[in-house]
Amino acid sequence: MSGIFIAALLVYFFISFKSMEHAIEVYSTLDESKLPVLYVETNGYIINPMHAYIQDMGNKAVRDMITILPEDRQLKLNIWEYDHTAISAKYEIRSLNLEQLIEKGDIKSIDKDGNNTSIIVPIQNLIKKDQQYLLKVILDTGEKTLNYYTRILWTDKDHTKELEDIAIGFTLCTFDKNEAKNLSTYLESNNIADNNTLAHIDLHNSFNQITWSDTDMKLSGQYYVTLKEYDGLMSEIQIQYESEMEDEGEKTVFDNEDNYVLRYDPSRIYIMDFDRKTHEVYNKKSDSAKNKKLILGIGNDEDISVVTSENKDYIAFKSNKDLWIYEQGKNPKATEIFTLRTNDSLRQNYDKHDIKILSMEENGNVNFLLYGYINRGQHEGKTGIVYYTYDYAKETVIENFIIPLAESYEVIKNNVNRLAYLTKDKRLYMYYKGNIFGIDTNSFEVFMVESGLNDIEFASSESQRYVAYQDPKEEDIYHSRKITHIDLENNIKIDILKNDSYIRVLGFNQDDLIYGEIDEGNAESFTYDSDIPVSAIHITDAETNEKTEYKKEGLYFTNIFVDGIRIKFDEIENSVNGNYRFVKSETIISNKNTNEESEVLGTTNSGKYGKVKYIEINDIGAKEVKYQTAKNYSIERASNIELNISEASEKNHVFYAYSLGHYRGKERTLRDAYRKVHDDYGYVINEDGDIIWNRADKSAIVKINKASDKITEISQLLANANVKEAIQKIDEYTVLNATGMDMISALYYLNKGYPLIAYKNDEINYITAYDQRNITLTDINGNSQTVMGRDDAEKLFESNRNRFIAILP
Numbered sequence: 001m002s003g004i005f006i007a008a009l010l011v012y013f014f015i016s017f018k019s020m021e022h023a024i025e026v027y028s029t030l031d032e033s034k035l036p037v038l039y040v041e042t043n044g045y046i047i048n049p050m051h052a053y054i055q056d057m058g059n060k061a062v063r064d065m066i067t068i069l070p071e072d073r074q075l076k077l078n079i080w081e082y083d084h085t086a087i088s089a090k091y092e093i094r095s096l097n098l099e100q101l102i103e104k105g106d107i108k109s110i111d112k113d114g115n116n117t118s119i120i121v122p123i124q125n126l127i128k129k130d131q132q133y134l135l136k137v138i139l140d141t142g143e144k145t146l147n148y149y150t151r152i153l154w155t156d157k158d159h160t161k162e163l164e165d166i167a168i169g170f171t172l173c174t175f176d177k178n179e180a181k182n183l184s185t186y187l188e189s190n191n192i193a194d195n196n197t198l199a200h201i202d203l204h205n206s207f208n209q210i211t212w213s214d215t216d217m218k219l220s221g222q223y224y225v226t227l228k229e230y231d232g233l234m235s236e237i238q239i240q241y242e243s244e245m246e247d248e249g250e251k252t253v254f255d256n257e258d259n260y261v262l263r264y265d266p267s268r269i270y271i272m273d274f275d276r277k278t279h280e281v282y283n284k285k286s287d288s289a290k291n292k293k294l295i296l297g298i299g300n301d302e303d304i305s306v307v308t309s310e311n312k313d314y315i316a317f318k319s320n321k322d323l324w325i326y327e328q329g330k331n332p333k334a335t336e337i338f339t340l341r342t343n344d345s346l347r348q349n350y351d352k353h354d355i356k357i358l359s360m361e362e363n364g365n366v367n368f369l370l371y372g373y374i375n376r377g378q379h380e381g382k383t384g385i386v387y388y389t390y391d392y393a394k395e396t397v398i399e400n401f402i403i404p405l406a407e408s409y410e411v412i413k414n415n416v417n418r419l420a421y422l423t424k425d426k427r428l429y430m431y432y433k434g435n436i437f438g439i440d441t442n443s444f445e446v447f448m449v450e451s452g453l454n455d456i457e458f459a460s461s462e463s464q465r466y467v468a469y470q471d472p473k474e475e476d477i478y479h480s481r482k483i484t485h486i487d488l489e490n491n492i493k494i495d496i497l498k499n500d501s502y503i504r505v506l507g508f509n510q511d512d513l514i515y516g517e518i519d520e521g522n523a524e525s526f527t528y529d530s531d532i533p534v535s536a537i538h539i540t541d542a543e544t545n546e547k548t549e550y551k552k553e554g555l556y557f558t559n560i561f562v563d564g565i566r567i568k569f570d571e572i573e574n575s576v577n578g579n580y581r582f583v584k585s586e587t588i589i590s591n592k593n594t595n596e597e598s599e600v601l602g603t604t605n606s607g608k609y610g611k612v613k614y615i616e617i618n619d620i621g622a623k624e625v626k627y628q629t630a631k632n633y634s635i636e637r638a639s640n641i642e643l644n645i646s647e648a649s650e651k652n653h654v655f656y657a658y659s660l661g662h663y664r665g666k667e668r669t670l671r672d673a674y675r676k677v678h679d680d681y682g683y684v685i686n687e688d689g690d691i692i693w694n695r696a697d698k699s700a701i702v703k704i705n706k707a708s709d710k711i712t713e714i715s716q717l718l719a720n721a722n723v724k725e726a727i728q729k730i731d732e733y734t735v736l737n738a739t740g741m742d743m744i745s746a747l748y749y750l751n752k753g754y755p756l757i758a759y760k761n762d763e764i765n766y767i768t769a770y771d772q773r774n775i776t777l778t779d780i781n782g783n784s785q786t787v788m789g790r791d792d793a794e795k796l797f798e799s800n801r802n803r804f805i806a807i808l809p
Helices: 004-008 160-173 179-186 409-418 596-600 670-680 707-719 743-752 790-799
Strands: 037-042 045-051 066-068 074-080 088-094 101-107 110-113 116-122 132-140 145-153 200-202 218-230 234-247 250-265 268-280 293-297 304-308 314-319 322-327 333-338 353-360 366-373 383-391 396-404 420-422 427-432 435-440 446-450 458-460 466-470 482-487 492-497 501-509 512-519 536-540 546-550 556-563 566-574 580-589 601-605 611-616 626-629 632-634 655-659 662-667 683-685 691-694 727-730 733-737 756-760 763-770 774-778 785-789 804-808
Touching (some): 045 145, 066 218, 116 132, 160 179, 160 218, 160 268, 268 293, 314 353, 322 366, 353 409, 353 420, 383 409, 409 662, 458 501, 466 512, 482 501, 482 512, 512 556, 670 683, 691 743, 707 733, 707 763, 743 763, 743 790, 743 804, 756 790, 774 790
Parallel strands (some): 333 626
Antiparallel strands (some): 037 045, 074 116, 088 101, 088 132, 132 145, 200 268, 218 234, 234 250, 353 366, 366 383, 427 435, 466 482, 482 492, 501 512, 512 536, 556 566, 601 611, 655 662, 655 683, 733 804, 774 785
């Protein structure tokens, strides 16, 4: 064992911060938004609002939106200037991976017509049709240089007007039940959908629920449309807007986000998926506290967090990106500590930020992080992480420091969710880009705990007090003989060591570490799922004392997934041909209690609102809750911390999953990435930003032309390929291991012009055609063909563990 803090003093980042020797408290205000917003006016709609970035974001904002160019490529962008006047502008066009600069130049004129300002980006004929690029517009306002980003696509297959008409029309119709009758043709209502909540709605809900039940909900203000994806046939469209309703004279406001997955067909447009998330803005209703419940309103669990002080006197809660503290006792009081809401609905609906509560102290002080894109105040236009403290006695929000990070909000969110832990002596530990680092929040000294980690080599406990990681110096994730376990609160580090086997971090069940053990003799033996199995699963307590070992003679465990109190995995065994054979799927379930938050956060029914969220509080009887906001905003300590860290290079290929307009995470195999987004008609991209699977982008009927010739071509490729590799590049082709993907999803690859390799009893076959009822299966020589019903084919390939290899040209 050794103390982290002492060991970590050996390594420091460069840190810059302002002097804190102030004799007088320095107060400020969180100014309203001031930076210009660019947008595209097309097809009669205002779409793709582009917000200003102070930092150079590279390609980190590349998936925010896509803009379709006019035929002459002269892209007109309108500018809402706000408090900054555009003086000059220029642009750059690069490949999505930034490796190629296609063109750059000045934007000759900035046209002003009354209150309207616009520019035209004069894109030359250096770009190719039907290929996506990254456009960066640099706006100079004299006071600031601002960066704006969008992908662009030049195509002859521009059906975006028809697609936008459907999406916008659908959203608007939901507020009028008579108009909405036309929507019935798109609905897939069933008995499984929850028709007692407005928090989350999709096509499986009832007509009444999709049209806001009996609430008489109204659209409030402007809606904002973003074209998230488009490839000529498939489109993702996101619409953000406010709505409101009145109940007994009190107005309630809601934030809403509608996401559509649409597919164009000359005969009609298909809504493949529709998903609406609604969250009530907590607004001090007169009846919000009663019957031992503080009613937060309509909302989703992922938008709410609750932390209670140890003495139970104070409850800090985040509801829909707004932070509050509720004080129990004789005179109950609720104080809004922090919000980025503005009077401008365009900025207010730009919600690429969030808040994490770090601690709720017994004296009423709250420590918290704001992270993502900051849309107002002195850091407007920056992305990063800001550490704040609410001083209860002074009723003051204190900005401690900002860590600027040129990274997308959702990647920052993913890292914050992995680790952001504040100890009682005020050391803040975080994880970012494969680095575990700490900050002494008293002195602002920054220290490194570990670097060079891949995400899969690291895990944190539910409380984030405990972390564990493999030896980052090893060649890959399967050959570590050491796992380091750290109690961050007490600065205690313990190394778990093996001399005759390898070990892998699998995750945590609350504060219990779960790790796998790999036999030395199997450390090079991959399964068809691109995984090396473990021979034992170990569960240890917070001091790394072993609690459970799961092991079976002759069996190995693969595809291990830790999901809260459950450990899911497949059991396999060696087969006669030297490969592994599937035995069965298994689950280990812990009997541990749930976390503290789930004990105080609940759901109740509230008349026409349906299900609403509440926090359990002490009985206040006939008393009313006093509502207020924080009185002061202090920047006396406000400092800037620059992290000079580099991102750890991936030891294995990774796949990035997206759905419904959002990043869902990265995975080591295509199977795991596709499973994250399959139900939401999502897509998966590779490390270069190319889409390599898209559920919505699949024709109803496909037949491969010159199938025999292509089978011969593929056979030559396979001779040079390792079919157990997750992804590999051979000549101009990409070979993908699609094992574990269901057959219907894998048929996507026939749309790319090549047969799908399908294994039947370890023999290679090729799927060369499909329609709504059948598939055509061709033998390895390309001679014999068998037509099978799709249901029978699905069962056949499921019995063979869905072993598929796909080819992308």
